[in-house]
Amino acid sequence: MNMLIFLPELALMTMALVLFFASLASWDFKRLYGLTLAMSATAVVCAVASWGQEGTLFFGAYRVDAFSQLFKIFITMGLFVVLAMGEGLSGIEKRLQPEYFFFVTVSSTGLVFLTSAVELITIFISLEVSSFALYVVIPFRKAGAQHREQMEAGIKYVLFGALSSGISLFGMSYVFGLAHTTYLSELATVVPGLLTSSPMLIVGLVMMLAGFFFKLAMFPMHFWAPDVYQGAANETAGFVATIPKAAAVALLIRFISLAGGVDLGDFNWILAAFAVFSMVLGNLSALVQEDVKRLLAYSSIAHAGYVMVALLCVNLLGFSTAIYYIAGYMMMNLACFYVVYHVGQDGENVTLDNLAGLYKRSPLLALVLAVGAFGMAGIPPTVGFFGKFFVFTAAIQKSLYALVIITVINAGISAFYYLKLVRAAYSPVKNPGETLTLGKPASLLGVALMAAILLVGIFPQFFMEVAEKAVGTLM
Amino acid sequence: MNLMMEVLFFGFVVLTMTGALLAVRAKILMHGVLGLAVSLLGVAGLYLYLGSPFLTLMQVLIYVGAICVVLVFGIMVGYTPNEVAEKVPMGRNALLGLLASGSAAFFLMVMVLGRTHWVPAAHRVGDFSIEHVGESLLLTWCLAFEMISVVLLIAIVGAIILARGGREEGSQ
């Protein structure tokens, strides 16, 4: 057997195992952190090394192809950045820090499995693995006098997560009842026919997708996001906001491509309505937020809507745009959370007022925040601009004019609050507060994030080709 | 015989629904758990009706015999007997809303169900020997089977950590 096929999973599982045993021993934090970072970097290398592998494992339940491998690279890289960003874990209860690494790793492992799973039950259980680990991690936040909201966030995440899992499983039972199979490859042969003949399948599919909407924080399943982001520690929120979304998009692409590129029929209308509500609701709510993490939460709801517009094109360009967009979204959000983490040095939440005069306290952080916010607002030459540009191109090609108009209006609204972030960071104040000093590795990470946002934005062609190659294996 | 099967089916459905209603509407937490147990027994009966005795027994063993007992365990640690939940009166608006959304959902479902073309399953697997069950769990569905154990591991470790608050301060 070719070991390369399963390499990223093996690397992550080994990492989880080592961390599990390390959490039983009492290591000092520095050593544990170094080990975690090293293993995480190895996982990234393994994911990159397994690019180009193809094959089917576990009796057809698990497919390794360019599509899944691309997302595995995203996830492992995201994990590495989140771990590297949370240097010192200032927001996590001291006694729980070793377990934090373990659970975050297990969650990523679940997501990695999710991207390759091509069988409904396996998909569902992989989703549960990643969710369960996150349910546990969210209340890990350091309990301070001023913030006890981590418990509320934890409970909300568990309850909404359980609800969405239930709906998802219920929908799967309808799909199974109509199609008599749980394998995606077999579903792909019957779904196009059933979409027109059996409206129940649409009900089933929409309910099934609810689980992924939950991960993506999209319209009908979005309400947890602001409270959870606000209540979770900054580094945890950084994880929740980025990595699961990549996997959720991967799954959405897999499911929507089941229709075989034909017209989705009524299914289209439902998803389009979700996309519109997501964008409008997210952007309008974000306008009035004071807490930066809450603002980012609402912005992520809006971004889920943009991704859905790309997915609704149901063609090569649409899907590869979605991949490009979500990759860019991950970078930009990681950049913003990187700033939030370093500004809130004792793990406290950051409000817009706290950002005031950031350019004096730490020019680098202010710059990273500016680049991230410009990116999310869609200003060239960042990755955000080309992401939105491709979304519009793909949608116009499919003559989804109404959607395009709504999206453009929303992009305009969103620019307002992203620029509010930048303005807060660069507005001159009399008393900016103490300077924030960053270590060398932390500064390097900030520079790297900025560089990634700009480079992927300046040279979109190469990345789009990779994404197209990945999607090509599906269509 | 066919009539008897129909009666059996509706009996199980009524059992499930009654249990579920009891579980949701109970004022005393203990009654809720009992309702859940009844509902799960009804589901077990539905599995039997569908010709899957193995699933039926597993449902009884795991859900009624283990999960409900664990829930009971949780209740007896945290509550005193007959502690009555606070009564939340249902306002007129809530009732009207429930009625409107419920009937809308009902009619939509009826329409969707009516237009859907249901195809019965081609064949039914009636083999519940140990070999068959073992092979399907450990070969065909091995990935899902192993992942479930990971889920359980996370749940156990997570529950212990959250309940005990991690390691002692200063042991590091």
Added chain:
Amino acid sequence: MDTMQMTLYDVLRMVIAFLLVITIVFINALVMGYLERKVAAKIQRRWGPMEVGLQGWLQMVLDGVKIIAKQLIVPRDADRVVFRVAPLLSFTPVVLPFLVLPFAKNLVGRDINLGLIFIIAVSSINVLSIFVAGWASNNKYSLFGAVRSVSQNIAYEIPILLSLLSVVLITHTYSMQGIVAAQGTVWFCLVQPVACLIYLVSATAETNRAPFDLPEAESELTAGYHTEYSGFGFSLFMIAEYANMFIVCAVATVLFFGGWHGPFSGEYLGVLWFLLKVFLLMLTMIWVRWTYPRVRFDQLMNLAWKYLIPFSLVNLLLTALIVKCI
């Protein structure tokens, strides 16, 4: 057990089997009640019941009549509906397993290929009924009894399942008849001594018998979960307890002591061997009850979690290895 192909004959057979089972359950309670009192008396050097009939053998029948005639008292603060349902709930799960017990080669209610799982699944409801009874009484002794019972049952269910599984690994079937048939030459208590011992110990605990009778320890808890029950409610609990003992011993007989196998067992006569083995095991349980003092609760939990479960796991693993190698 394929419900799709049930005929009228099957239904009739089930009804007759059911009536027989109920009879067995009641008679068993009478016999066991009498035996328990007599054996206890012998061990304690007294006479026991002597007044009614020869050696007092009619005593239990009279007690039964007396208890039925008594008033059913529902405590004022009890959860009335649940309080009344609990005895019935405890009675049902102990009746059903009789349907699949193989009394003799041709004497079995219905031999389903999942028989063992059926017994385990159905008897797992028992603990719920005990808890419900203790809870509904709204009495601290009852509640303590119920709490102890639940923790004890959760702990001892695991070694029971694991020890039974190590037998199933050898027989490759869950069917009770199949397991008996596999013991034509050698009883499994010789092949699986560890599993047998673990099962017998856990089964004693699972039926809440001394020395593991903490849920109804009369010196601390009056009568445990059924303190508040009077009249027929109480007797249903007692009958269920004896029926439970019977089932546990019958399962032990089937899995470890060769079931109905014995000289001259034939088609139907095996039932005598079967009953003989079951009653010998039950007598042993009574013997143990009056011989050993009650354990402490921490000892009870330690025994299950620290000794029985690890040993049964190792035993299961070794069995699997050996079965794989042969």
